[in-house]
Amino acid sequence: MNILITGGAGLIGSNLLKRIIKNNNNYNIILADNLWRGKLENINDIKNTNFNIEKNFYELDLSVYENCLKITKDIDHVIHLADVVAGINYVFQNEFSLFQLNLNINSNILRASIFNKVKKITYVGTACSYPLEKQSNLNIIPLKEEDVYPANPESSYGWSKLIGEYEISLASKYGLINSSILRLHNVYGPPSELSEKKSQVIPALCRKLILNEEYIIWGSGKQRRSFVYIDDVIDALIKSMKIEEGHEVVQIGPRESISIEEIANKLLMLSKKNIKPTFDTTKPEGDFDRVPDISKAEKILNWKPKINIDDGLKETYKWAKSQLLK
Numbered sequence: 001m002n003i004l005i006t007g008g009a010g011l012i013g014s015n016l017l018k019r020i021i022k023n024n025n026n027y028n029i030i031l032a033d034n035l036w037r038g039k040l041e042n043i044n045d046i047k048n049t050n051f052n053i054e055k056n057f058y059e060l061d062l063s064v065y066e067n068c069l070k071i072t073k074d075i076d077h078v079i080h081l082a083d084v085v086a087g088i089n090y091v092f093q094n095e096f097s098l099f100q101l102n103l104n105i106n107s108n109i110l111r112a113s114i115f116n117k118v119k120k121i122t123y124v125g126t127a128c129s130y131p132l133e134k135q136s137n138l139n140i141i142p143l144k145e146e147d148v149y150p151a152n153p154e155s156s157y158g159w160s161k162l163i164g165e166y167e168i169s170l171a172s173k174y175g176l177i178n179s180s181i182l183r184l185h186n187v188y189g190p191p192s193e194l195s196e197k198k199s200q201v202i203p204a205l206c207r208k209l210i211l212n213e214e215y216i217i218w219g220s221g222k223q224r225r226s227f228v229y230i231d232d233v234i235d236a237l238i239k240s241m242k243i244e245e246g247h248e249v250v251q252i253g254p255r256e257s258i259s260i261e262e263i264a265n266k267l268l269m270l271s272k273k274n275i276k277p278t279f280d281t282t283k284p285e286g287d288f289d290r291v292p293d294i295s296k297a298e299k300i301l302n303w304k305p306k307i308n309i310d311d312g313l314k315e316t317y318k319w320a321k322s323q324l325l326k
């Protein structure tokens with residue numbers, strides 16, 4: 001089977017590639033990424049396998065249709081992970097360009113996959129697509145998949161990802177391609193983006209601690225997220241890939257949320273540094289709280305998260321230190 005992983009040099013893509021290789025599946029895997037946030041060093045430690053960077057990796061901008069057409073030729077299954085993803089500051093400062101890019105990437109890869117008669121496409125949506133009003137209080141009701149409508153995401157990122165979901169579901173409904181959609185909550189773990197410009201909250205806090213930057217939490221710190229460790233996300237993707245005919249939208253994340261302040265304190269403990277966080281309430285903090293109802297993930301994928309937040313943070317902090325102090 002020929003598999004294309006778009007965004008394959010990123011956090012989820014590089015981990016998925018490694019897991020598929022580890023599982024010894026006899027797949028021919030192609031990766032496409034423009035390296036906007038992905039890095040070759042995330043995949044260049046793969047040795048002695050069928051996967052070879054020179055042969056199997058393509059540096060391509062997938063917002064361009066011709067590139068999508070070229071890369072989906074002879075592919076059986078597209079795992080579509082490429083999109084512009086970044087921390088909250090980047091997202092709110094680049095709402096228009098990010099929206100247009102993601103719309104183009106998602107629509108072009110789908111259109112090219114249909115043209116090239118790809119059998120199945122797997123897409124990952126985001127919990128950022130849920131309506132603002134359903135995540136603006138503490139201890140909100142766990143979100144079900146259908147709660148994403150009527151749509152009112154807070155950011156253009158949430159909109160772009162939701163429109164991607166909608167377009168793929170539509171193609172599937174009219175028999176143009178099989179599809180599976182996983183709607184992910186906040187993913188963290190190695191190897192993630194650590195730069196000030198593009199990092200998400202957990203790697204950003206790790207960097208501030210490790211490089212002795214001011215330990216600033218954006219917003220009140222009371223905002224909460226359901227953080228899901230990368231290995232659990234890969235488990236879900238592998239289970240989903242096995243369902244050839246595809247499946248409807250399934251949320252992936254832990255049932256409990258945790259505040260950013262609690263995360264910051266846990267990382268501070270790991271660092272053993274004797275400092276206190278400060279809060280910058282001029283910075284955006286995003287939605288207030290959201291947790292998934294994962295009964296569909298349990299039923300359709302037999303999935304639930306296995307890695308608790310303390311273990312996940314420990315691994316992530318250790319990895320960030322190895323990168324930033326090398």
Ligand SMILES: NC(=O)c1ccc[n+]([C@@H]2O[C@H](COP(=O)([O-])OP(=O)(O)OC[C@H]3O[C@@H](n4cnc5c(N)ncnc54)[C@H](O)[C@@H]3O)[C@@H](O)[C@H]2O)c1
Pocket residue numbers: 006007008009010011012013032033034035036037038039060061062063080081082083084085101105124125126127161183184185186187188
């Ligand atoms: N990280 C999260 O918290 C999270 C949560 C929900 C959903 N997701 C989704 O998961 C997918 C993978 O995200 P990730 O966390 O691995 O982030 P990531 O940034 O590590 O991966 C995305 C990859 O897409 C690539 N990319 C961006 N624009 C591109 C373009 N024009 N052409 C080709 N490649 C391009 C980037 O270089 C990057 O390697 C994304 O679709 C994202 O929306 C992520």
